[in-house]
Amino acid sequence: MNFFKSISGQIQGKSLRQLVANFRNEYISNGIAESDLKENPIDQFEVWFNEAVSNKLREPNAMHLATATPDGKPSGRVVLLKGFDERGFIFYTNYSSRKSHELEANNYASLTFLWLELYKQVRIEGIVHRIPPIEANHYFSSRPRGSQISAWASMQSQPVNSRHELELRMEDIEKEFSGKPVPRPENWGGYCLAPTKVEFWLGRSNRLHDRILYELQADNTWTKQRLSP
Numbered sequence: 605m606n607f608f609k610s611i612s613g614q615i616q617g618k619s620l621r622q623l624v625a626n627f628r629n630e631y632i633s634n635g636i637a638e639s640d641l642k643e644n645p646i647d648q649f650e651v652w653f654n655e656a657v658s659n660k661l662r663e664p665n666a667m668h669l670a671t672a673t674p675d676g677k678p679s680g681r682v683v684l685l686k687g688f689d690e691r692g693f694i695f696y697t698n699y700s701s702r703k704s705h706e707l708e709a710n711n712y713a714s715l716t717f718l719w720l721e722l723y724k725q726v727r728i729e730g731i732v733h734r735i736p737p738i739e740a741n742h743y744f745s746s747r748p749r750g751s752q753i754s755a756w757a758s759m760q761s762q763p764v765n766s767r768h769e770l771e772l773r774m775e776d777i778e779k780e781f782s783g784k785p786v787p788r789p790e791n792w793g794g795y796c797l798a799p800t801k802v803e804f805w806l807g808r809s810n811r812l813h814d815r816i817l818y819e820l821q822a823d824n825t826w827t828k829q830r831l832s833p
């Protein structure tokens with residue numbers, strides 16, 4: 605709404621290519637007080653995630669996952685957080701996908717959460733490992749049957765000739781597992797990103813935002829440092 609107010613009167617005769625530089629919103633928040641921060645960034649993440657959930661944000665567990673090839677070519681995509689605990693942040697995917705190929709060759713990755721309505725961003729970096737198959741089985745069995753079947757039907761990130769081909773594959777697999785539970789495909793499972801750096805960003809007025817960076821130390825404790833916006 606603010607955006608439309610701020611650019612109304614300028615729109616006529618101009619394209620979005622010309623107008624995009626004028627998209628501008630103030631971020632108003634109470635800021636981060638060091639005294640309120642938890643010692644451990646996973647506990648601090650829980651506080652912010654709880655706020656995102658209780659404010660009923662859409663897909664609060666959606667996060668951007670950045671991976672890179674060993675020679676440094678990055679790629680990004682959104683995945684869903686499906687668990688977090690003292691080990692780190694868990695997501696599920698197809699182990700034959702592009703992201704998995706990149707993670708298997710270079711297991712340093714980053715996650716970014718954006719909770720725009722709260723003017724909050726969390727950036728997480730660390731090492732990714734596959735979670736144990738038994739844990740993946742447990743999560744897979746909790747998924748809706750349609751999602752379980754599509755995990756078998758989709759060779760994620762591989763070219764496919766048509767939508768029709770995918771739908772036929774779904775039908776075949778539905779028939780194959782008719783009346784039976786759908787087991788987890790071997791090439792589908794979870795990863796856990798164990799954080800070594802976590803940054804909490806909170807938007808403030810005049811772009812003088814708050815940033816707090818947690819870094820894991822050799823003795824497994826965390827330091828906290830305020831960064832310039």
Ligand SMILES: Cc1cc2nc3c(=O)[nH]c(=O)nc-3n(C[C@H](O)[C@H](O)[C@H](O)COP(=O)(O)O)c2cc1C
Nearest residue numbers: 666681682683684695696697698701702703704761
């Ligand atoms: C909101 C949202 C949630 C998604 N969640 C997942 C997910 O949990 N796991 C997954 O593999 N892909 C998920 N995707 C699809 C990925 O963004 C991506 O298209 C897919 O994983 C293939 O990526 P890759 O070719 O880089 O491996 C999601 C996409 C969106 C927009």
